[in-house]
Each structure stands twice: as structure tokens, then as C-alpha cells.
Amino acid sequence: MDLVLLLQRIFDALFNSAIYSSLALALVIIFRSTGLLNFAQGEMATFTAYIAFVLLAGPQPRLTGGGLAGLIPGVPFTVPLAIVGAVLCGMAAGAATERALIRPLGGASDLALVNITIGLLLATNSLMAQWWGTGPRIFPAIFPSGAGQHFTILGARLRYSTVGVWIVLLSVLILLILLLRHTRVGLAFRAVSISPSNAELVGVRVGSTLMYGWAMASGFGALAACLSANSVLLEPNMMLRVLVYAFAAATLGGLDSPKGALVGGLIIGLSQTLIPAYVPFIGFELSVLPALLAMVLILLVRPAGLYGTKRIERV
Amino acid sequence: MFERQHRLSRLSVTGIVLLSVALAIIPFVATTTGLRQASQIIISVLAVLGVNVATGYGGMISLGHGVFVGVGAFATGYYLDDLSLPWLLAIALGALTAALSGALVGLPALRIKGIHLALVTLGMAIVFQPLSKRFPKITGGVSGQGVEARFDAPNWWPGDSRMASAVYRYLFCVLIVVLALWVTWNIVNSRFGRSMRALRDNDTAAAIYGIDLVSARVTTFAVSAGLAGLCGALQVLLVPFVSQDKFPAQESLVIYASAVVGGLGTIWGPVLGVLARTGVGKAGDLIAGFDGLGPIGDFFSLLDESAFVFGVGLIVLTFFFPRGLAGIGRKRQPSG
Numbered sequence: 001m002d003l004v005l006l007l008q009r010i011f012d013a014l015f016n017s018a019i020y021s022s023l024a025l026a027l028v029i030i031f032r033s034t035g036l037l038n039f040a041q042g043e044m045a046t047f048t049a050y051i052a053f054v055l056l057a058g059p060q061p062r063l064t065g066g067g068l069a070g071l072i073p074g075v076p077f078t079v080p081l082a083i084v085g086a087v088l089c090g091m092a093a094g095a096a097t098e099r100a101l102i103r104p105l106g107g108a109s110d111l112a113l114v115n116i117t118i119g120l121l122l123a124t125n126s127l128m129a130q131w132w133g134t135g136p137r138i139f140p141a142i143f144p145s146g147a148g149q150h151f152t153i154l155g156a157r158l159r160y161s162t163v164g165v166w167i168v169l170l171s172v173l174i175l176l177i178l179l180l181r182h183t184r185v186g187l188a189f190r191a192v193s194i195s196p197s198n199a200e201l202v203g204v205r206v207g208s209t210l211m212y213g214w215a216m217a218s219g220f221g222a223l224a225a226c227l228s229a230n231s232v233l234l235e236p237n238m239m240l241r242v243l244v245y246a247f248a249a250a251t252l253g254g255l256d257s258p259k260g261a262l263v264g265g266l267i268i269g270l271s272q273t274l275i276p277a278y279v280p281f282i283g284f285e286l287s288v289l290p291a292l293l294a295m296v297l298i299l300l301v302r303p304a305g306l307y308g309t310k311r312i313e314r315v
Numbered sequence: 316m317f318e319r320q321h322r323l324s325r326l327s328v329t330g331i332v333l334l335s336v337a338l339a340i341i342p343f344v345a346t347t348t349g350l351r352q353a354s355q356i357i358i359s360v361l362a363v364l365g366v367n368v369a370t371g372y373g374g375m376i377s378l379g380h381g382v383f384v385g386v387g388a389f390a391t392g393y394y395l396d397d398l399s400l401p402w403l404l405a406i407a408l409g410a411l412t413a414a415l416s417g418a419l420v421g422l423p424a425l426r427i428k429g430i431h432l433a434l435v436t437l438g439m440a441i442v443f444q445p446l447s448k449r450f451p452k453i454t455g456g457v458s459g460q461g462v463e464a465r466f467d468a469p470n471w472w473p474g475d476s477r478m479a480s481a482v483y484r485y486l487f488c489v490l491i492v493v494l495a496l497w498v499t500w501n502i503v504n505s506r507f508g509r510s511m512r513a514l515r516d517n518d519t520a521a522a523i524y525g526i527d528l529v530s531a532r533v534t535t536f537a538v539s540a541g542l543a544g545l546c547g548a549l550q551v552l553l554v555p556f557v558s559q560d561k562f563p564a565q566e567s568l569v570i571y572a573s574a575v576v577g578g579l580g581t582i583w584g585p586v587l588g589v590l591a592r593t594g595v596g597k598a599g600d601l602i603a604g605f606d607g608l609g610p611i612g613d614f615f616s617l618l619d620e621s622a623f624v625f626g627v628g629l630i631v632l633t634f635f636f637p638r639g640l641a642g643i644g645r646k647r648q649p650s651g
Contacts, residue, residue, distance in 0.1 A: 036430065037430050037431075037433070037434055039378075039433070039434075039437060101630060104634070105633070105634070108633075110376070110429040110430045110433070111370075111376060111579075112633050112637065113430070114376055114378075114430060114433045115575055115629050115630070115632075115633045116629070116630055116633055118378065118568055118571065118572065118626075118629060119572070119625075119626045119627065119628070119629030119630040119633070120626065120630065121568065121626065122565065122568050122569065122572060122622045122623070122625055122626030122629070123622070123623050123626025123627050123630075124626070125565060125622065125626075126565075126622040126623040126626065127623060130623070237563075240441055240564060241441060243441070244438045244441050244442070247434055247438065248438075251434075281449070283449070285445040285448065286442075286445045286446060286448075286449055288438075288441060288442050288445065289442050289445075289446060291438075292435075292438040292439065292441075292442050295434070295435065295438060296423055296427070296435055296438075299423070299426070299427045299431050299435065300423055300426050300427065303426075303431070
């Protein structure tokens with residue numbers, strides 16, 4: 001086995017790993033606090049990437065679709081600013097979703113929650129196809145990603161964009177941890193995640209705390225979409241397959257463990273690049289299959305994943 | 316809730332009469348293309364019925380029934396062309412193949428439940444397209460392939476024009492769908508149907524009453540996948556062409572949405588769901604067709620894509636009519 005090639009593949013995989021980790025984090029934050037799997041997370045994220053795209057393009061109806069062109073300022077944004085804007089929009093949309101669609105249902109059945117998120121997925125997906133068309137769009141890179149822009153380690157190339165994505169992800173994570181540990185909202189959020197009813201008894205406003213949780217999660221989702229839109233091309237179905245990887249990552253790590261999401265994303269990202277490279281039948285496009293199989297296997301054998309809380313069920 | 320529901324209500328009788336009249340009129344007024352489209356709409360009831368059996372009666376959320384439609388279609392094409400089987404046998408085997416693949420999915424469903432099962436079936440729906448591209452001999456790869464065999468009217472059928480064949484295919488599809496509805500209606504009201512619903516409502520209690528969880532869950536999933544597969548097989552009959560691009564993940568989700576919008580756990584649900592899907596599409600075309608509506612017209616051109624309306628419809632109905640369209644006409648009663 002060619003070791004340099006292996007190292008190269010690992011380096012290449014790290015970029016995807018970061019994307020899967022952040023989308024998995026979004027899923028885990030919501031599952032941990034609200035107890036639902038947000039199937040619409042990927043589509044909500046893609047929508048924010050389109051918002052960044054619109055902000056970047058400025059008022060050009062031809063590029064941006066008629067619907068939103070009137071709303072944007074005359075000056076095109078720079079890439080980082082557009083992504084920040086998109087993440088903020090994503091956070092607002094996440095909070096609004098919790099407030100308008102999830103909270104009024106008040107702990108309804110799994111079926112109702114699945115219906116809501118699937119409804120959101122379908123509506124958002126076709127809305128994007130309608131406004132921006134189904135063709136792929138070129139999304140500018142935030143980090144230098146030209147031909148020569150990489151570190152060389154042991155003969156393998158580690159691209160600046162990979163390093164950049166990890167720096168962004170880790171700094172946002174550190175920020176999140178500080179927020180959770182050292183602010184009142186963070187304390188409230190931890191309390192609600194452990195037990196909503198107990199948190200309510202000691203005076204935590206569960207509803208608005210969950211809303212912050214959704215905003216946080218959607219922020220992570222938006223970040224994942226904006227950072228990957230350059231390499232996978234922006235199109236309405238962009239995050240559909242990424243969602244499978246992210247769910248596999250979250251399941252592997254344990255659906256209620258943020259640490260698990262990070263580790264799971266790393267493992268799934270690596271396997272997504274390494275398995276097709278060494279098993280020819282699984283081409284690039286079919287690399288979702290091992291992720292799905294891994295997910296099924298984990299749910300069958302060890303539903304709590306690597307770091308998740310074991311559910312105790314009376315049999 | 317376990318009482319037999321064999322007596323039809325007055326509303327149901329009215330519905331059946333209206334639908335029969337509509338079905339009888341269509342062949343006299345439609346063109347061959349229109350008739351084929353009508354047939355396609357009618358057979359899509361089967362896929363929605365499949366979801367209804369798994370989710371509505373069996374309590375297992377399936378977001379991936381488009382996969383079983385695809386398996387049914389690909390398998391039928393294979394049996395017809397590569398094995399040169401006659402049509403009826405190919406259709407039956409196509410549905411059976413889908414049922415077997417459904418049983419395979421039903422096995423993990425023994426342990427993976429509720430929202431996690433929804434997750435796995437959604438993954439399945441997303442993986443199906445790239446997976447089917449990997450078997451070009453059966454699926455025609457990326458671009459799909461034609462099926463040689465044609466389902467034409469036999470000699471005793473009056474007339475031999477293209478229209479006569481189209482009417483023959485239409486009536487065949489109607490017959491199969493009515494049969495499938497009747498059989499499903501009897502299954503859900505049988506001993507097995509009651510155990511299915513008992514499982515949905517409380518599997519521990521069901522097990523205590525001596526219901527075999529394994530066989531009940533696997534059979535439910537197999538029946539439900541078989542119905543979806545039958546839809547796929549009839550698609551080949553109507554349009555002899557199979558292609559992976561008919562089975563994107565969104566298709567599975569719209570099938571699921573139709574089942575929920577129509578009403579889960581009712582026999583009328585799938586029919587109403589498909590009628591709603593069709594009606595919404597047609598209404599959208601109509602409004603978008605008017606000139607001078609400006610932004611309203613633009614917006615209604617969205618309705619072409621039933622996915623948008625069904626997405627919104629799913630959310631609205633979950634809030635206001637959790638029992639779907641079929642639940643609106645009914646008196647409030649405990650779910651069952």
C-alpha cells in the first residue's frame with residue numbers, strides 16, 4: 001500500500017469530515033434538547049447557502065431569482081461577510097421554526113414530528129428549485145484553494161481550505177462550549193437537555209431555551225452548507241446526501257452526544273474517502289451506501305453509539 | 316376499535332358511486348395520452364396504500380416507499396425482457412420481488428423503531444438512485460432503458476386501434492387497484508390486521524396476547540412493499556421504460572406525504588391523498604395559466620411541483636387535521 005497516497009486520502013477526507021461533523025452537531029443539538037431528528041436540517045442549511053449566494057451576487061435578478069433580489073443591498077458582500085450573514089439568517093430561521101412549528105405541537109408523537117420536518121424538507125427543497133433552478137451554481141471559495149495552495153507534509157498535500165474549515169469549526173465549538181459553561185442561557189440549555197420537566201420546575205423558561213438551541217443548531221448547519229458549497233457546487237439537492245453522512249456520523253457518535261458528533265463525523269468522513277478508494281464497486285457516488293449500512297448496524301447493535309446515553313427500555 | 320368495519324357508511328357509498336362514475340366516464344372523453352396519465356394517477360394509489368399499510372396500520376414510519384416502487388419496476392422489466400416471462404407472471408413476480416425486499420427492510424425494523432426507522436428508510440430513499448445506477452444490466456444505468464415487451468389488448472378485445480389498447484390498459488389498472496384496495500381492506504379487518512394494529516398501539520401488550528412480533532412486523536412490511544412494487548410493475552405496463560431518475564428521494568417523500576395528507580389508517584386515505592396530489596397540480600397549472608396575475612401567478616406556478624404544496628400541506632394537516640383528509644369527514648373518535 002502506498003503510504004503517501006494513503007496520507008493524501010486522509011488529508012482529502014478531513015475536509016468532508018469537518019462538514020459532516022458540523023451538520024451532525026446541528027442534528028445532535030436538536031435531538032438532545034427536543035428529542036426529534038430534524039430531517040429538514042440539510043435543506044434549511046442549503047437555503048442559507050443560497051442566501052449567501054444572493055448576498056454575494058448583489059442585485060442581479062438573473063443570478064438570484066426574482067423573489068429575493070429586491071431585498072438585498074446594492075453592494076455585493078465579501079465572502080466571509082456573506083457567510084456570516086447567511087449563518088445569522090439560518091439561526092433566525094431555526095429559531096422561527098422552533099417557535100412556530102415545534103413548540104405549539106407540545107411533545108406530540110414521533111409521527112407528527114416526522115411529518116413536520118419532512119414537510120419542511122419537501123417545501124424548502126422545491127422552493128429552492130423554483131427560485132434558483134435545479135442547475136448547479138458556482139459558489140466562491142472562502143479560503144485560498146488554487147492549485148498550489150497547500151502545505152506539504154511527508155509528500156502529501158494538505159490544502160489550506162481543509163485547515164481553514166477545521167479552524168472555523170473548532171473555534172465555533174470552543175465558543176459554544178464557553179457559552180454553555182459560562183452563561184445563564186448555557187446553563188439553562190444544559191438543564192433543559194437533561195430534563196425539560198425538572199428544568200421547568202426550577203424556573204427555566206424551557207420554550208425560549210429550546211429556541212436558542214434550534215438557532216445554535218441551524219447556525220452549525222448553515223456553516224456546513226456555506227463552507228462546502230464551493231467544493232460540491234450549490235444546487236437544491238446539495239445537502240441531501242450529506243445529510244445521510246451526517247446522520248450516520250451522529251448515530252455512530254451517539255445521537256445525543258456532541259463529542260460523538262465530532263468523532264463520528266471524523267470517522268464517517270475518512271471512511272467515505274477510503275472505502276471507495278480500496279473497494280472499486282463502491283464508486284464515489286455510491287459511498288453513501290456504507291454510511292447507511294453503518295447507521296443500520298449501529299442502530300441494531302448499539303443504539304447509543306460510541307458516546308450516547310443508553311436508553312433503558314422495559315422489555 | 317377492534318370491531319369489524321364491514322358495513323360501509325353512507326359517505327363511503329356516495330364516494331364509491333362518484334368515483335365509479337368518474338372512472339367510467341374517463342375513457343369516453345380522454346385522448347390516449349390523457350388515458351395513460353389517468354392510469355398513472357390511478358396506479359399511484361397503490362404506492363400510497365403501501366405506506367398506509369406500513370405506517371397507518373402497522374405503525375412503522377416508512378419514508379422510502381419509492382424504493383419499492385423502483386424495485387417493482389426494475390424487476391418487472393427484467394422478468395419481461397431478460398427472462399421473457401408473460402405479462403401477468405412478470406407483474407406478479409415484480410410485486411413479489413418488491414415484497415421480499417420489503418421483508419428484508421422489515422427485519423431491522425424489529426429493533427429499529429419510530430423516528431429511527433424513519434431515519435433508516437429516508438437513508439434508503441436517498442441511496443436508491445446511486446445504487447440502481449450500479450446495476451446497468453437491469454436498470455439501464457444513468458439514462459435508463461426501454462422494455463421490449465408491450466401490453467396490448469388481446470384478440471377478443473373489440474377494436475384494435477391504439478385507443479382500444481389504451482382503454483384495455485386503463486381498465487386493467489383500475490381492476491388491479493380496486494382489487495388491491497379490496498384485499499387490503501380485508502387484510503386490515505382480518506385477525507392479522509387486528510394484530511397489526513395491536514402492535515402499532517402497544518407492542519408489549521400485543522406480545523403478551525400471543526402475537527408473534529417478528530412475523531407480524533415482517534409480513535406487514537412485505538405486504539406494504541409488495542403494494543408499492545405492484546405500482547412499479549404497472550408503471551412498466553403503461554410506459555415500457557425503466558429509469559432511475561423516476562425514483563429520487565423526493566418521490567418517496569411525496570408518496571409518504573400523500574399517505575399522511577389522505578389519512579393514515581383509513582382505507583380511503585390513499586385515494587384521497589392521490590386525488591389531492593392530482594387536484595393540487597391541476598389547480599396550480601390553471602392559476603399559473605392566467606395572464607396578468609403578476610406575482611400571484613408566479614407563486615402559483617410553484618404548485619406545479621406538488622412537493623411544495625405537500626410539504627406545506629403535511630405541516631398544516633399535522634396541526635389541524637392529524638387524521639388527514641379522510642378524518643375531516645368523520646366524527647371525532649379515538650384513533651384506531
